[in-house]
Every structure is written in structure tokens, then in C-alpha cells.
Amino acid sequence: MVRVKSFVFNPFSENTYILHDDSGEAVMIDPGCFDKAEIAEIAAYIDTNNLKPVHIINTHAHIDHVLGVAALKRKYSIPFALHQLDEPLLKAVKTYASNYGFNGFDEPEIDSYLKEGEIFSFGSTDLDIIFVPGHAPGHVAFVNHAARFVIGGDVLFRLSIGRTDLPGGNHATLLESIRTKIFTLPDDYTVYAGHMEPTTIGFEKKNNPFFR
Template sequence: MSRCSYIERGKYMEYRRLILGPLDTNCYILYNEKSAESIVVDPAAEAEKIIDVLNEIRKTPKVVVLTHTHFDHIGALKDLKDAYKDMKILLHPLEKDMLKSQSGFARFFGIKIKEPPPADGLIDEGDVLQLGDDRLEVLYTPGHSSGSISLLNKNDRFIIVGDLLFQGSIGRTDFPGGSFEEIKRSIQKKVYSLSDDFIILSGHGEKTRVGVEKKENPFVRGETI
């Protein structure tokens, strides 16, 4: 069963977290007052729950952004695309082929998902997603997978990191395309280089802050690159 655990209202952008699917994956819906559109990040499962929130806030999804394409982050993709034909699916180029294999990968774990539709566009380091006056900067943060990305909002001081980094932990690196050295480098270079007060929104678990993880995370210490 999904849970909407919190709504955050920053100075510019609001976001809602939904905890979805059998692996309790975090899906984020980003929106603001000035735009009639929204951005959905990692539609994990239970599309009807995501659609209910979109209807409640009266925001049409402009794009879906996949931080990576593991099955527990894309389970609602097909139903969302069917519901919103004009919505664009965006991911990193190195995740494009991996997306095609995820329904089979899910079956290996005893989980069934619908065959995901192909991506509509590719995004990479340096790209910017605009939502009204708000900007989300795309960061290339490999390690959990070869094409993992993060989304940085400098104005509201948060970063969505997918399965790169968790509260007190890091993402697995034993799946295809994973690398401990890369995930460590991504965390130190792209996340720990931010100010300590930046909020980290992960693919699983609770939010945390950069300063907390630099000090307390047992897997990657607070050195920056």
C-alpha cells in the first residue's frame, strides 16, 4: 500500500513523496504555483496513486524523469504514459537499453511489472529541466547503475539522488553497471560538495542532509573531490 509521507513547500517548488510498490520506493512529484504542469520522478508502482495526487493538485505531468531504470523505479511507467499521452519519459543515454530488460529482471525477483514504454528523450550532465521559474539541474551520478542521474534544485536546496545515497547507507553496486569506486566518486564530487544544509531525497527511506551524511555515513566519508 502506498503512503504519502510528507509534502514539502520550499520557497519556490513543492514536492510530494509517495512510497510505492513492494520495495517501498520513493516517487516524487514536483510542482509549483506558477505552472500548470508537474514533474514525476521514478514512478515506482501503483499508477492510480500517482494519478490521484496529480488530480488532487491539478497539475498535468510534463515529464517523467528516471534516476535509473531498475524495475522498482519504473513499475507505473506504462500506465502513466497511457493516462498522459503527451508526457515525455526522460533518462540518461546509458539507461536506454537497460529499460527494455526490466520486466524480465523483475520476474527474477518474483515481481511482475508491465513492459515499460521507450524513452522519449535523453538527459545528461548539464541539462536543465524547467518548471515555471524553477530549475532542476541534471547531474550524472553513476555507481548504482551506469546511467544514474540526480536532480539538483539550488533555490530550494535539495537534491534527488535515486539509489545513489541513503540515510546512513549507499546504493547497491553489485548489479550490472554498478561500481563502488564510481558511487563513492559520485557521492563525494556531486553531493558532498554541496552545502551541509542541502536536503537529500533518496529512492528509498527517509530524507537526510548533506552535513549529516558527510559526518555519519559509514560507507562514504565526508571527503570531497
């Protein structure tokens, strides 16, 4: 069974996830660790649980979700995957990172592209890739049907949604992504978002103010 471990990193309080299963293989999603202490926290969890990191995959490429990608790629000699439409967002980070106090941003190389309809697999775990633009043009989410959860990035939050006033954002597109791709999942699926605590599909369908 796949396990989901979350960490809260950087001044944006971004949720970084490590997924791992009984094979010992692990995947890092949206590593936002930006200093040595946060990277050490990731490493300690990996070492304590005898995990073998095999890949980094990102829901999207805003600064708070990519700060640790390059360092972890080097540390574990593993590839990094992103949706192709978010590559310009990744390349733009170095132009504004210092404005947020992140000097010398280390831009990671993309090794492969994530595509909707494909299945990302590691160990004995499968993640369905769904395309959910609106917060970012190449935003994707990862769905595990066996454990009934979605790693949703900055699409749907508990009682809120992702912001759409950043470059490439579109409010109507985001609402459509949620209605047609997220809310069509079963109500009991857990949503692990890019910020704040987890929620469920059913709770958000009933209570989220953007869908009343």
C-alpha cells in the same frame, strides 16, 4: 516555489516523487507504482491539487523505479526521459521482472535523453542534471538550488549508499560520485533518496559510515 511530494510504492518500498510549483505543472520522478491502487494514488494527488503532468524523468532504470512509467505516459500523454547509458538497464527489465512477481512488464519508450550539465525546466522550476554513476551506469540526480534539495535516486541514503552488486554497478565509482558531485553541494541541502527517509548533505558527510 517548488513542492516535493513523495510516495512509497511497490514491494521494494521505492520512493516516487512528484515535483510541482505555482504554475500547476508537475514532473514525476522514478514512478514505481505497479498496480491500479498505486496509480490511483498518484492520480488522486494530481486531481486534488489541479496539477498538469508534463514529463516523467528518471534517475535510473532499475525495476523498482520504472514499474509505473508506461502506464503514466499513456494516462497523461507525456514524454519520458532517461540517461542514455541506462537504456540497456531499462530494456533488461522485461527479462527478469517475472522473477520478482511483476508479470507482463510494460516497457516504456524513451522520448529523450538526460545529460549532465543540462537544466531540466518545467513551470518556473529548474533542475540541474548531474551524472552520478556507480549504482547504475547512467544514474543522474536532479538538483534544485532555489529550494536547496537534490532528488538523488539510489546514490546516497541516510547512513548508507546504493548497492553496487547489480549489473553495471561499481563501488569505487559510486563513492567517487558521492564525494565529487553530491558532497560538494552545501551542507543544508536536503537529499530525497530512492528509498528511506530524507537526509541532508551535512548529516551524511559527518555520519555516513562509508565516509568515515
